[in-house]
Amino acid sequence: MRILAVAQNTFRESVRDKVLYVLLLFAGVVIIGSKAIGWISIGQDIKIIKDLSLAGMSIFGALIAIFVGTSLVYKEIDKKTIYTIIAQPLHRYEFVIGKYLGLLALIFGVILLMSMMSAIYIVILGGEINHWYFIASFLVFMKLLLVTALSVLFSTLSSPILGAIIVFCFYVFGHATGVLIDLPRQFEGSWSKPVLEGLYYVLPNFANFDIRSEVVNGVPVSYSYVTYIIIYGVLYSTFFIYLAILMFQRKDV
Amino acid sequence: MNTIAILKTVSLTKKYSSISARGYAVQDLSFEVNKGEVFGFLGRNGAGKTTTIKMICGLLLPTSGNAYINGCETVDPNSRRNLGYLPEQPYFYEYLTPRETIHFYCKLKGLNVKEREQEWLRLSGLLGLESIADIRLKNFSKGMRQKIGFAIALVGNPDLLILDEPMSGLDPVGRKHIRELIQQQKELGKTIFFSSHVLSDVEQLCDRVGVLSRGKLVATGHIKDVLQQDIRQVEVVFKDVAVSLMPFLKQRGTLLRTWENYVQFQFDTILTANQAIAECIHNGAVVIELTPQKETLEDYFMRMQIIEEQQKKKGEIYYSRVEE
Numbered sequence: 342m343r344i345l346a347v348a349q350n351t352f353r354e355s356v357r358d359k360v361l362y363v364l365l366l367f368a369g370v371v372i373i374g375s376k377a378i379g380w381i382s383i384g385q386d387i388k389i390i391k392d393l394s395l396a397g398m399s400i401f402g403a404l405i406a407i408f409v410g411t412s413l414v415y416k417e418i419d420k421k422t423i424y425t426i427i428a429q430p431l432h433r434y435e436f437v438i439g440k441y442l443g444l445l446a447l448i449f450g451v452i453l454l455m456s457m458m459s460a461i462y463i464v465i466l467g468g469e470i471n472h473w474y475f476i477a478s479f480l481v482f483m484k485l486l487l488v489t490a491l492s493v494l495f496s497t498l499s500s501p502i503l504g505a506i507i508v509f510c511f512y513v514f515g516h517a518t519g520v521l522i523d524l525p526r527q528f529e530g531s532w533s534k535p536v537l538e539g540l541y542y543v544l545p546n547f548a549n550f551d552i553r554s555e556v557v558n559g560v561p562v563s564y565s566y567v568t569y570i571i572i573y574g575v576l577y578s579t580f581f582i583y584l585a586i587l588m589f590q591r592k593d594v
Numbered sequence: 595m596n597t598i599a600i601l602k603t604v605s606l607t608k609k610y611s612s613i614s615a616r617g618y619a620v621q622d623l624s625f626e627v628n629k630g631e632v633f634g635f636l637g638r639n640g641a642g643k644t645t646t647i648k649m650i651c652g653l654l655l656p657t658s659g660n661a662y663i664n665g666c667e668t669v670d671p672n673s674r675r676n677l678g679y680l681p682e683q684p685y686f687y688e689y690l691t692p693r694e695t696i697h698f699y700c701k702l703k704g705l706n707v708k709e710r711e712q713e714w715l716r717l718s719g720l721l722g723l724e725s726i727a728d729i730r731l732k733n734f735s736k737g738m739r740q741k742i743g744f745a746i747a748l749v750g751n752p753d754l755l756i757l758d759e760p761m762s763g764l765d766p767v768g769r770k771h772i773r774e775l776i777q778q779q780k781e782l783g784k785t786i787f788f789s790s791h792v793l794s795d796v797e798q799l800c801d802r803v804g805v806l807s808r809g810k811l812v813a814t815g816h817i818k819d820v821l822q823q824d825i826r827q828v829e830v831v832f833k834d835v836a837v838s839l840m841p842f843l844k845q846r847g848t849l850l851r852t853w854e855n856y857v858q859f860q861f862d863t864i865l866t867a868n869q870a871i872a873e874c875i876h877n878g879a880v881v882i883e884l885t886p887q888k889e890t891l892e893d894y895f896m897r898m899q900i901i902e903e904q905q906k907k908k909g910e911i912y913y914s915r916v917e918e
């Protein structure tokens with residue numbers, strides 16, 4: 342109940358902060374992108390538009406998750422709006438979870454709209470859309486669940502700018518964790534090898550959530566993999582939010 | 595009579611992690627506020643008033659010691675079920691309207707839809723928010739903000755109100771309005787704990803005061819006991835005093851200033867003032883103005899500081915308590 346109140350308020354704040362303009366940006370990118378493909382007239386343009394749309398959801402969603410997420414708790418402390426909130430009979434974990442869920446609801450809405458908009462556009466262009474397109478979109482959302490959790494964690498620890506830089510690094514490296522276990526020969530026997538390999542297991546692997554090329558090219562993906570990835574995302578996010586709550590629990594505001 | 599302490603602190607201490615000159619922002623603070631009391635929390639800038647209030651409201655974690663609301667430790671959010679808090683400067687979600695703001699805080703207090711609507715009607719009526727109900731707060735003036743802040747504090751009709759300098763930054767009309775609101779809440783049987791460094795606000799409202807100096811509680815009790823409220827000096831303005839009378843007056847009191855055909859003297863007691871006045875009137879002068887001088891909060895703080903420094907030199911810790 343109190344969590345929902347905080348969540349609803351966070352959602353409302355983001356909407357009134359005009360975060361939803363990102364949808365226009367997305368539409369612009371997809372439409373201009375598809376036109377560009379038409380001009381250069383390389384074949385298979387429907388595939389490319391699907392690919393572009395899913396990549397766009399991932400990138401624009403991540404922008405919201407990182408920029409809104411890393412300032413989520415920090416801004417409340419900085420602007421002192423948190424004073425009268427903490428003075429309510431509200432547990433601090435309720436505040437953190439409420440903020441997180443509010444932003445997630447917004448991101449879910451944004452991904453849903455992007456997914457619908459692009460699907461309709463693709464159908465208009467004569468392409469075909471099946472349920473895997475929406476499953477791929479949902480996995481983008483699951484990835485953002487994790488990015489948002491990480492951003493919220495940093496919003497309890499550091500300034501938004503520093504937090505955004507760190508989460509952005511996580512995001513970039515998290516898409517390329519494969520290189521860490523696929524190290525070139527020179528690393529053989531050096532101390533850095535186990536460290537880097539260790540990182541592979543510790544860093545969240547964002548690439549796991551991308552089933553974009555499979556879906557675009559009609560390569561089958563198993564439901565058990567989808568289920569596994571959803572559980573992976575939920576557990577990892579829960580862990581980050583748990584850390585965020587620990588950090589916030591005894592913080593002076 | 596058995597009164598219950600609705601608010602209580604025991605050796606409450608706060609040391610900020612960043613190094614400050616005296617180390618402790620609040621040190622070993624112990625006091626009790628009883629149900630139905632209006633308690634004034636006095637202290638100069640930087641004395642530690644806000645720090646204490648923030649610990650009571652759960653914003654800051656005490657370095658040591660405890661604070662209790664109705665016997666419940668303030669680190670437990672349940673202690674805040676019956677608490678209303680007005681911060682030093684109220685900050686709001688600027689993108690909300692007053693109506694949305696009150697509804698939001700009602701939800702945090704756990705009220706249901708019907709109770710929320712009733713609460714909005716009650717508070718918007720009490721503070722006159724109807725005409726601005728649906729304007730976003732970012733457009734509001736200081737006085738309107740203080741009203742909204744007060745309304746937030748009153749959400750859920752709490753028994754304990756903690757107000758951090760509720761009248762600072764307001765014009766006389768605004769101050770009067772807030773004073774009336776406090777008085778009103780008092781009549782409803784609420785307990786009010788408010789900080790201030792303005793004596794007149796405190797004098798008019800408080801049953802008891804606590805005085806904080808450099809993080810330590812230096813006195814608690816009725817304001818008349820804490821301040822030396824007996825008349826200390828009397829200032830008199832005369833008109834048309836004969837020159838021949840001046841030596842006589844200078845003997846009894848101190849000449850403060852002269853201008854045109856006026857003179858202003860200060861006398862140490864009422865009695866000497868009266869003697870001087872009698873003599874002057876007898877000789878054709880006129881008394882224009884007579885002002886008794888009482889100790890002000892500023893004088894009090896100066897006196898405290900002097901005592902404190904003297905005690906420090908002697909290596910003692912100064913602590914006085916005036917019980918009612």
Ligand SMILES: Nc1ncnc2c1ncn2[C@@H]1O[C@H](COP(=O)(O)OP(=O)(O)OP(=O)(O)O)[C@@H](O)[C@H]1O
Nearest residue numbers: 610612614619637638639640641642643644645646
């Ligand atoms: N966040 C902080 N970090 C470090 N020191 C602080 C912090 N907040 C306050 N202080 C210091 O603690 C002391 C007490 O400050 P506090 O704000 O409680 O005083 P106050 O009595 O409310 O003063 P005022 O009348 O100016 O509001 C001051 O010396 C202040 O500089």
Ligand SMILES: [Mg+2]
Nearest residue numbers: 643644645682
């Ligand atoms: Mg203060």
